[in-house]
Amino acid sequence: MRSFSRLNSMQTKLTLTFLLILLPLVSVSIFANYYSQSIMNEQISDRTKGALLTTLEYIDQLTQNMDQQTLLIASNPNIVDIWKGIENPLSPDHLYGIHTVQQQLTALTNVNGAVKDAFIIHGESGNGVSTLKGGIKWPDVKKDYWFQQTIKGSGGLVVYVPTRESRNPSLYMSEDMIYYMRLLDVLSSTREPNVMVLAVDKRSFQKIIQNLQTSINMNITLLYNDGFVLETNPNSENLHKEEPFSITVKKGEWSMRLEQPREEVFKLSHILQQFTYLITAISIMLAIWIAWLVYSSISKPLQQLSGAFKQFSSGNLAFEVVHQRKDEFGFVMNGFNRMAAAQRKMIEDDYEKELRLAKAEFSLLQSQINPHFLYNTLDSIYSVASSNRIPEISEMVINLARFFRVSLGKGRDSFTLAETVQHLMYYMRVQQIRKDHFTEEIELDEATKELQILKLLLQPIVENSIIHGLEQSPNEGYLCIRSRIVEDRLYVEVEDTGVGIPEDRLQEIIMEMDKITSKSYMSSPDKPTSLYYGLKNVKSRVKLYYGGDADLLIDSQEGKGTKVTLILPMGKEGHT
Template sequence: MRAVERLHSIQFKLTGTFLLLLLPLVFVSVFANDYSQRIMDGQISDRTRGALMTTVEYVEQLTKNMDQQTLLIGSNPNVVNVWNGFDDPLSPDHLYELHTVQQQLSALTNVNGAIKEAFILHGNSENGLSTMNGGIKWPGVNKEAWFKRTIDASGGLVVYVPTASNPAGSGYLDKDNIYFARLLDVLSRNREPNVLVLSVDKSSFRQIIQHLQTSDNMNISLYYNDEFVLETNTPRKQTASGAGPKDLSIEAGNGVWSIQLQQPRVELFKLSLQLQQFTYWIILVSVVLAVWAAWLVYAAIAKPLRQLSGAFKQFSGGNLSVRVAHRRKDEFGYVMNGFNRMAEAQRQMIEDDYEKELRLAKSEFSLLQSQINPHFLYNTLDSIYSVALKHKVGEISEMVINLARFFRVSLGKGRETFTLEETMQHLMYYIRVQQLRSEHFTVDIRLDERTKPIALLKLLLQPIVENAIVHGLERNVQGGELWIRSILEASMLRIEVEDTGKGIAPDKLADIRRELDLITSKSYRLSAASPSSTYFGLKNVKSRVKLYYGEQADVTIESLYGEGTKVTLVIPLAEEELP
């Protein structure tokens, strides 16, 4: 409830209005920062990708150079003839030819500084010749994967990069080198499994891509057929996708060789981030100023209205002595003075009207009781007279005693209410009088134990019981039964008076209900001031319960012609009256 009141408060509306005025500024600032960031991101990505593509071309050019060198040596007859047609080229009979081949390979490595080592392997004998180690023996070389790939390439260049997922499988190949292999005698159709291999240090490739690195936090990685080759820097903590969540990652390649650049965005957009943070600080300060300005406006304008609103709530809640204390000389002071004068006049008027209403209610209540008592007295005296004529015996004395007791309790020494248990005892005096007059009906009283101590206005049940006996049971020659029950339902007391008499005709029952429906807590004065001669008892009972217990109190009647009638008295109970 308090949350809803705050949403409708003037302070909330003023603050919301000021913040809404800031929305365009916030939107434009955020959009401008984001737009400039995206433009810079795109430009940097395009330029970096162009530089990466240029570097990839350099790497590709180095690969083509290796291709030409291997092709040139692999088609040289002076080299090819030494390895073809021999079971073991390293035998002493071929030392001179081997020396010539080694000179040519050494000349190649001396001319091309990128080539670290060159060697030729004889597949059948698993022997070879190296520029670094001379004659070498390589057991099982023809079973290694890279060697088989070279044979299967049928004279094409094979680039082999030992990686974690593609290990060398040999103690001779080094993971720090990249190997370019080709079959010898590429021009012949009947090729023997002799392979020329050029070893290039990865540092040569690193030098090509190193110029792209502009900061220590940048990392550039080189890949061959999506397999990692080398990188220029130790990578920082990365996500499963490769790049860190705040890194700029750009890739470029030609399908065989590819380069990936990773750099923290903080470095790239350092200046723009400073401008962005400055913008956010301006937005934050603007929001604080807006809230502060809204509070000042609220304190100057809305606070007096809140004082008046609180005073109105207290006054409407029944606090007639509430006043607004202030020292204001402005328009709000004039309104507050007007409220104080209005409250004082209203209090005086309500007190006067309440006293008049109280006096009127008491007089009407006394009138209702005075209307019931004579009516009951006349009926009772008539009953005594009837019995006297009929029996001429001592029953008359018992009737008079019960009648005297009934009137003694009715006077009640000024009491207006009795407990339900006392009311039943009182009512039995009257019922006994009626039983002496007419002995052909019985009485069954069943009270809920919880209802017995509940206070009940006196003389409420007597008119209802009188109607049940006089208009119901006495007209039934065969006799009948009278039932009185009390039930406690939630916060309601229900008292039912039911008889097995003649019942009420449908048209008359509808007329009774229509007359009773006209009686409410607002209209009881009319029925009391101008009582109708018809249905006098029921109408007076309903008028009294409406007057005393309020609008929720009610009197209902149900009847089946020829079977009986049930009248129900419904009385609301206050919380302190509940058992």
């Protein structure tokens, strides 16, 4: 024991030493990876934010330029006066003035290459003029969302980005354009619902943003008032494999969001990570190798011996220590094997004696409830009753004969639950003919019908229910047999509505039944007394055959009835 204690202490010290060597390396590696990634993340984030803000400032400057140009047009009296107070700008009376407006708008689009189209819509008639389409007719223009927003703007600049999901998509507007709109005659206090619109191609913004695209897996999204405008890489598939590296910046009403796979962003730090992981893996392998050497030379043989003693003490008498050692540990292991073999021989001799005694006791118990000699007598009684035409006696005798025929079982020790219940029906029919004082009810779970149980387990219980319960009751009652499976255990209940058992006697029965265990008949030569013999016999057979997990429970209320529950473990000998 002192040697074992010293070895165990040494093993503990060595294990702690390995951990103290390994843990700092792992901790430093994890910290280095985290720290390098945080620095890289911060630097990349700062540079990316700067580039995105610069681009947004340019886009915002373009918006301000559109604001100035629309303001100049909307306040130009040469244009405003032509549209003021007219009913239809496309009528022949206004063709010259409208043509003049179209020329001025065309000159604007020629100067500013970003502006692809410019048009003015007369709100009352829905007619207007466009640099690309000439005269246009826009019925119900007042119902369009963009037009309503422009009216609400009261002369201020309104930016409209049509999308597939836009409310009330417009007739002359495209998803490829960004529209800048303003009411005409912004300087007047009484403005007519006339709107001028400048259409800027999204490709102009695309070219600006595309300069930030440094990877085919990068995607940059432009938004206006948090609404989608465009993106540089809509078909990117690698962004969704894991959570991407994402940065969002905002400038006025415009905002941009950049997304890129993290493995691309932290590609430079990945080599450092791999190198750190390699060092950690080598350290772990070295620690495991050293621990294995110590384990093989000292700890493993001690654990083998300890496990052998545990196996032997738990009842595994055939356990042997298998080894090929030639040292002191091998000598000790050989000594254990010799000691175990001698002890096993002694225990096996005693066990065979106890087993023979248990089998003899079991045969005796079973023979006490298997009256073979009655079968031939009942057959004779049945012949006499049939010849004398007494049907009640004939039916009683034939059912009783069937009961004893099944009891013999042709050498079988067990029957299915369905066969057992059918066997009990013969007995119950005899009792019903003798005294028609109860009805039976069978409730067997389908999963339990084919389970094997030891024969004649339920007969004494049913007999007690009829004789001591139902026959003593002044009222007609019923006897119910139920079965179910709960947590790998078969529950069979025999319940009657008889007179029940008084509380003091019930406690006495329970105390007597609690004395019966799976080893009571093997360890004591005493036989069960005649008091409660039937129940004791059943519980003794159950404990002897199924082991300690099997049980027999009794629950009763005086004047209401009795329920006896038989609990059999699944997978034990006797039923499957």
